Structures are given as C-alpha cells and as structure tokens.
Amino acid sequence: MSDIKANGEKSPTIVNDIQIDDTFAEAFGMSATGVIITADTPKWAMIAAKTMSGFGTSVIGCGAECGIDDEVPASDTPDGRPGVRVLLFGFSPDALLPQLKNRVGQCVLTSPGSACYNGVEADERLKLSTGIRFFGDGFQTAKKVGDRRFWRVPVMDGEFVCEDTTGVVTDAVGGGNLLIIGRERAGLLETTEAAVDAIAKVPDVIAPFPGGIVRSGSKVGAKYAGMMASTNNAFCPTLKAFPGSELSDDTIAVLEIVIDGLTSKAVSAAMKAGLKTVLGSGAQRGVTRVSAGNYGGKLGQHHYHLKEHLP
Amino acid sequence: MSTLTLTLRQGAQPVGRMSLAGVLPAKLAGLSEDEISKLPIRVGAGHFALGDFFSVKGTPGDTLVIAGGTHNLDEVGAGLSAGVIVVDGDIGGYGARRMSAGHLEIKGCTGPYLASRLSGGLVTVSGSAGDNVGGIQAGEKFGMTGGVVVVEGDIGTRAGDRMRRGTIVARGKFGDHAGSRMMGGTLWSEAGFGKEPGPLLRRGTLIGPSVEKFLPTFVEGGSHDLVVLGLLSRHVQDALGDLAPKALPRVVHKYSGDMATIGKGEILLFD
Numbered sequence: 001m002s003d004i005k006a007n008g009e010k011s012p013t014i015v016n017d018i019q020i021d022d023t024f025a026e027a028f029g030m031s032a033t034g035v036i037i038t039a040d041t042p043k044w045a046m047i048a049a050k051t052m053s054g055f056g057t058s059v060i061g062c063g064a065e066c067g068i069d070d071e072v073p074a075s076d077t078p079d080g081r082p083g084v085r086v087l088l089f090g091f092s093p094d095a096l097l098p099q100l101k102n103r104v105g106q107c108v109l110t111s112p113g114s115a116c117y118n119g120v121e122a123d124e125r126l127k128l129s130t131g132i133r134f135f136g137d138g139f140q141t142a143k144k145v146g147d148r149r150f151w152r153v154p155v156m157d158g159e160f161v162c163e164d165t166t167g168v169v170t171d172a173v174g175g176g177n178l179l180i181i182g183r184e185r186a187g188l189l190e191t192t193e194a195a196v197d198a199i200a201k202v203p204d205v206i207a208p209f210p211g212g213i214v215r216s217g218s219k220v221g222a223k224y225a226g227m228m229a230s231t232n233n234a235f236c237p238t239l240k241a242f243p244g245s246e247l248s249d250d251t252i253a254v255l256e257i258v259i260d261g262l263t264s265k266a267v268s269a270a271m272k273a274g275l276k277t278v279l280g281s282g283a284q285r286g287v288t289r290v291s292a293g294n295y296g297g298k299l300g301q302h303h304y305h306l307k308e309h310l311p
Numbered sequence: 312m313s314t315l316t317l318t319l320r321q322g323a324q325p326v327g328r329m330s331l332a333g334v335l336p337a338k339l340a341g342l343s344e345d346e347i348s349k350l351p352i353r354v355g356a357g358h359f360a361l362g363d364f365f366s367v368k369g370t371p372g373d374t375l376v377i378a379g380g381t382h383n384l385d386e387v388g389a390g391l392s393a394g395v396i397v398v399d400g401d402i403g404g405y406g407a408r409r410m411s412a413g414h415l416e417i418k419g420c421t422g423p424y425l426a427s428r429l430s431g432g433l434v435t436v437s438g439s440a441g442d443n444v445g446g447i448q449a450g451e452k453f454g455m456t457g458g459v460v461v462v463e464g465d466i467g468t469r470a471g472d473r474m475r476r477g478t479i480v481a482r483g484k485f486g487d488h489a490g491s492r493m494m495g496g497t498l499w500s501e502a503g504f505g506k507e508p509g510p511l512l513r514r515g516t517l518i519g520p521s522v523e524k525f526l527p528t529f530v531e532g533g534s535h536d537l538v539v540l541g542l543l544s545r546h547v548q549d550a551l552g553d554l555a556p557k558a559l560p561r562v563v564h565k566y567s568g569d570m571a572t573i574g575k576g577e578i579l580l581f582d
Contacts (some may be wrong), residue, residue, distance in 0.1 A: 038538075079541035141514055141575050143539055144457075144476045144495065145546045152539055217542045288512050 009136045013307060015279045019289040020306050025271065027302040028292035030059070030089045032172035032262050033096050033126050034119030036072055037108055038083040046071070048086035052103045056088070057209045060228055061284045062100040065089040065174060065260050067206025068073045078117045078148075079161065086204050089260045093168045095128055104162070105132045109153070115161040118148070120262065122167030127238050129164045146289035169262060173302050176259035176267035178274050179217065179235060180282070180292040185253040188283030189213075194281065195274040203272040204262040217293060250288065264302055271304050275291070276311035314449065315339060317345070319364040319379035319400075325364060327355025331377075332386035334361065336394030336413075339371040347371065380419055388415035391432065404441065407434045410458065422577060423467065424448070426573060429458040432582075435554060439464030445479050445496075446472035455479070455496060459547070461554050468505070471498050473517065478547065480556055490517050493576065497543060503558050504578075512569040512576035518543075518559065520581055529568035529578060536562050540579075570578025 013020040035053070039045040049068050056066025065088070072083035090096040106117045109132055116128065129151045133140045137154040143150045149164035178195070182188030187252070195214030199205060207213070215238045222230030222285070234246040235254045246255070257274055261267035278290055292306055315336070330353045339347055348362025353490040361367070365509035369376075372392045377387065380400030386401045391410040397418070404422035407415045409478040412432040424518060426445045440462045445455035466485035474496040481498075490498050493515040496506075502519035510526060542559040563579040 078545060079538050080545050113538075143497075143516070143542070145542050146550065147457075150539065150542060158536055159538060161542065178388075201534070287406060 008225050015310060017283040018279055018287055021291040022307060023302045025292035026292055026297060026300035027173045027175035028265060028300045030172045030174035031092050031096055031168055031170045032087055032089045033166055033168040034085060034087040035098060035166055036077060036083045036085050036117045036119045037083040038077045038079055038115045040081060040113040041080040042071065044111065044113055044156035045082050045084045046102060048114045050088050051111065052107040053086050059090055063095060065208040067208045069206055070206065079115055089172060089174045089224050093126060096168060100126055100128060101131045101181060108176055109135065109160050112157055117163045118166040118246050119168060119190040120167035122169045126168045128166040129162050132162055157301055172262050173264050173267045174260040175300060176271055176304055177293050178257045179252045179254055179293060180278055180287060180290040181291060182286045183250045183252050183288050184286030188253050188255055188287060191278055191285045191287050195277040198256060198257060198273040198277040199270045201267060202270040202273050204266040206260050206261060207257055212257060214256045214258055220295060234307040268304060271309045275309050313370035314374040314376055315369040315371040316376040316378055316448045317367055319365055319509045324381060325383045329354045329383050331384055332388045332389045335391055336375045342371055359490050371500045382422055390457045391415060393468055425487045426455055426460045434460045438464045440466045441465035442469055443469040443472055445474050459550055461551060473495060497565060499556055508570050509578060511572050513572045515576045516579045522578060526569060526573055529566045530570060532565040532567050534562055535565045
C-alpha cells in the first residue's frame with residue numbers, strides 16, 4: 001500500500017504487483033426488474049434465459065441491460081423445476097415494461113417447456129403477463145394460487161405458465177465497473193473471465209456485456225453530432241501516442257467489467273469480488289493495473305472507490 | 312402466546328342452534344373472564360350469556376379453544392380475521408363463514424356451509440364436512456374467494472358452489488355436484504368425486520383420482536403434462552406442510568367443461 005508523497009503527489013497502491021489507481025467507478029440510479037424462467041431441464045431454462053437476455057448490453061442502444069443473475073434450483077422455483085433468474089435494468093419502470101413484454105413474449109414463451117415467474121420481490125409491480133396472455137386468443141385462463149395469479153396460455157407443447165406480475169425496484173444501480181489493464185491479451189482475458197465468474201457468484205448483480213466483459217469502453221459524446229458515446233480513447237492502447245492517453249508503454253490491452261445490481265450494496269460486493277480475483281492471480285497472467293471509469297463524479301449518484309474495495 | 316378456553320358445561324348443551332358469531336380471539340382480547348362470561352349469544356330464538364353454557368378460563372389473546380363442541384354450534388370462527396380458534400369436538404353450520412385470515416382448527420366434524428364466502432386463512436377439519444363447503448347463501452354472488460380448507464374425511468354435496476378463488480382439499484371424497492357454478496379456485500380430492508361434478512362450472516379446477524358419473528357436458532381431452540400442477544403441489548406443500556395432499560403427478564387425464572357455459576373449467580384425474 002502507498003499513499004500521498006511528501007510533495008502531495010498521490011502514489012499508486014500496489015497489491016501483488018498490480019497497480020490500483022486512486023479512482024472510482026461512477027454508477028447511476030436505475031430501475032430493475034427480473035424473472036425466474038423454469039423449464040423441464042436446466043439446459044432449456046438456460047437457453048430461454050440466454051435468449052431473453054441477448055441484445056441487452058447497454059441501456060442506450062438496447063433499451064435494457066439484461067443478464068443472468070443465477071441458476072435457481074428446482075427446490076426454490078414456484079413449479080419445482082430447474083430455473084434461471086434473469087435481471088433487466090432500464091431507465092424507469094415504464095421503459096422496462098415493453099422490454100419485459102417483448103423479451104418474454106419472443107424468447108421465453110417460444111422456448112420449449114418454459115414458464116416465467118416473478119423474479120424480484122418488491123411492492124411496485126410490472127405487468128409481466130400483459131400482451132403475452134392474449135397469445136392464448138381467448139383460451140387462456142388465470143389461476144390464483146395463494147396470493148399469486150398465474151396465466152395458463154395454451155401452446156403446442158402444453159401450456160405456457162406466466163405469472164401475472166413481477167416486482168420492479170427504482171433504487172437499483174447500473175454502471176459499476178472495473179478496468180483491467182495488462183501487458184498480455186490472453187492472460188488479461190483469462191483474468192477478467194475469472195473475475196466475471198467471481199462476480200456471478202454475488203447475488204442480485206449482472207455483468208450485461210458479452211461474457212460479462214466489454215472491450216469497447218466508451219466516453220460520453222463524440223466529435224460527430226448525434227453520437228451519444230464514442231471510444232474511450234484514453235484507454236485504447238493504439239492511441240498511446242496521442243495526448244490524453246492514460247496507458248503506460250507496456251500496456252497491450254484493457255478490458256472492462258460493467259456491473260448492474262439491484263442494490264448499491266450488491267454492486268459494491270461484486271466490485272470487491274472482482275478485484276479480489278484480479279489481484280489474486282492477475283499478475284502471473286500479465287495484469288499490470290486496475291482502474292475504473294467515471295465522469296468526474298458529477299453525473300452518477302454512486303461512487304465506488306477502488307481503494308475501499310480492496311480485499 | 313396466550314390462550315383462552317371456553318368449556319361447554321356438562322348438562323348445558325344448547326337445545327336450539329347456538330351462534331358463536333363474534334366470539335373471536337381479537338374481540339375477546341383485553342376482556343376479563345367475567346366480562347367474557349357476560350357476552351351475549353343467541354341460542355335458538357332467545358338471548359343468553361356465554362357463561363350460561365361455557366366456563367371461561369385462561370387469558371384472552373391469540374388463541375381461543377372451545378372444548379366440547381357439538382353439532383349445535385353455528386358460525387364458529389365466522390368473521391375470523393386473526394388468531395387461532397381450536398374446537399375440540401364437532402361444530403354446526405357456517406363455520407368460518409366470511410373468515411379472512413387466521414386458522415380455524417376443528418377436531419371433529421362440521422355441518423353445512425363451512426368456509427362459506429371464506430376469503431383467506433386456513434380451515435382444517437379432522438373429521439368430515441357437510442354440504443356446501445365454500446358455498447354461498449341465497450342471493451350471494453360469490454362463494455369462497457380465497458384461503459385454504461383441508462378436510463380429513465369426506466365433504467358433502469355442492470362443495471365450492473360459486474367459488475371464485477382458494478383451495479378446498481379433501482382426503483376423503485367430495486359429494487355429488489362438487490364445483491357447481493364454480494368460477495375459479497381448486498377442489499382437490501384424494502379419494503375422488505361423486506356424481507356429476509361441475510354443473511355450470513365456468514372456470515376452476517377439480518382434481519382427484521375418479522368421478523362416479525360425468526355430466527354429458529364435459530368433454531374428455533386426453534392426457535396432459537401440465538406445469539401448473541407443479542405450482543399447485545408446491546403451494547399446498549408450502550401452505551399446509553404435513554397436511555398437504557400427496558404431490559400431483561405431472562401427467563393427468565383432463566375433462567373440459569361445463570360446455571353448457573364457457574367450458575373453461577377442468578376436471579383432472581390422476582392415477
């Protein structure tokens with residue numbers, strides 16, 4: 001560990017030969033909902049979940065950030081079959097509703113043997129069955145079981161069972177992140193994959209980008225009109241020669257993990273889990289440094305300082 | 312947890328029907344034994360004090376025990392919205408009528424109209440139950456609209472009449488015309504149904520191993536592998552624990568009806 005030098009200049013923190021920047025991840029308040037998808041086998045529950053969460057990397061371009069939180073054992077699902085929990089993050093409950101409807105309607109309803117249930121416990125509800133139940137063309141029936149209502153929609157392999165509503169929270173967090181920097185691309189990817197695996201074990205969070213990893217980190221705006229975001233040139237290795245680069249000469253690549261969570265606490269736990277993995281084994285695989293993305297702290301309500309998340 | 316016990320006095324058996332409507336844990340809480348003894352009750356056409364028939368002992372609170380029930384005791388647990396009532400013996404009609412929460416446990420048999428217009432809570436009966444369980448009185452639109460009833464023995468005729476939601480489980484058999492005019496909810500028998508279940512059934516589910524005689528307006532639909540049966544099995548297991556019926560198989564034989572109405576009801580038979 002290190003701190004401020006006598007002349008006031010901050011010196012980097014070094015853990016296991018990896019430099020930790022004295023910076024923070026800046027994250028934003030979001031709304032979030034979720035569903036538990038079940039099927040006859042874990043394989044088909046996962047297929048439906050992956051299909052539903054496809055094209056769900058960035059809320060700006062995809063309408064929602066989606067990902068798989070966890071597998072749910074059969075003993076914990078409403079119908080006693082294996083399940084997968086998918087979380088969706090968006091700007092507001094109103095913005096999430098069409099995403100939920102379209103994704104469940106096109107990707108879960110269509111998947112063999114699937115059923116879809118409430119995935120977030122919250123007082124505020126989204127109409128999960130809206131639209132989808134009318135696929136039954138009048139043959140659909142509702143079944144109230146305890147205090148929960150389910151729709152039974154006739155389909156060609158039996159019935160698609162869909163819960164009437166699912167919970168939505170408006171105090172979720174999107175945009176927790178880690179920038180992992182290395183001097184060897186293969187080792188950097190392996191380390192980042194391991195960090196994503198560690199984050200996957202934290203409940204209530206997703207890493208929405210492909211395999212949990214994003215290689216095209218962005219900054220706000222661009223020189224071109226109409227571009228809301230553009231490449232994060234400060235962290236592009238091929239732009240090291242240009243002004244504004246934040247990379248050292250030996251940097252070959254940078255990978256980012258973006259983390260969305262139902263709570264700030266969950267995002268914080270995920271940041272810790274990711275950092276711990278990177279610092280534990282990263283140096284042997286060529287990781288040299290860990291940083292985080294922010295916008296100067298003026299845009300996002302949630303700041304996750306790397307030094308406060310060290311193992 | 313405090314318990315108040317009302318013990319039916321030897322030799323003080325009511326001659327007419329005795330209504331225990333309003334004798335509920337929440338209403339007795341805070342009263343002394345003397346005050347409780349003086350509470351008015353209706354017996355036949357006359358008005359009496361509770362203490363004329365029952366000895367009162369204990370501390371009013373969450374649980375009310377009625378020791379020595381008889382088939383003359385009507386409206387036991389009617390309007391119950393919290394707490395537990397345990398009846399050690401039989402009760403008459405209208406037990407748990409309009410009950411919305413809590414638990415009515417009857418260690419005996421019940422008369423007709425048990426759980427009529429029940430909207431929530433749990434009713435358990437160790438013996439058998441009379442006709443019109445979960446049903447309506449004349450002029451009412453809906454019968455049971457929620458809650459769970461578990462009867463260890465048999466249930467009389469027309470159980471679930473105009474029922475809208477909730478679950479009635481019988482370890483024994485349902486009598487004739489179970490599920491008449493039902494609009495939702497579930498009747499679940501471990502021993503089967505009597506004659507012609509589901510007359511004018513609009514929606515709702517009847518589950519059991521057999522039916523004595525089907526109405527001609529029910530249409531056989533063959534075998535089905537239904538996910539919703541897993542939901543129902545899980546729900547009753549969670550709600551009832553040891554009292555839950557055996558989990559359903561996924562594949563059942565389905566009859567749709569009553570085609571004299573909209574035909575969205577179903578009778579599901581399992582092996």
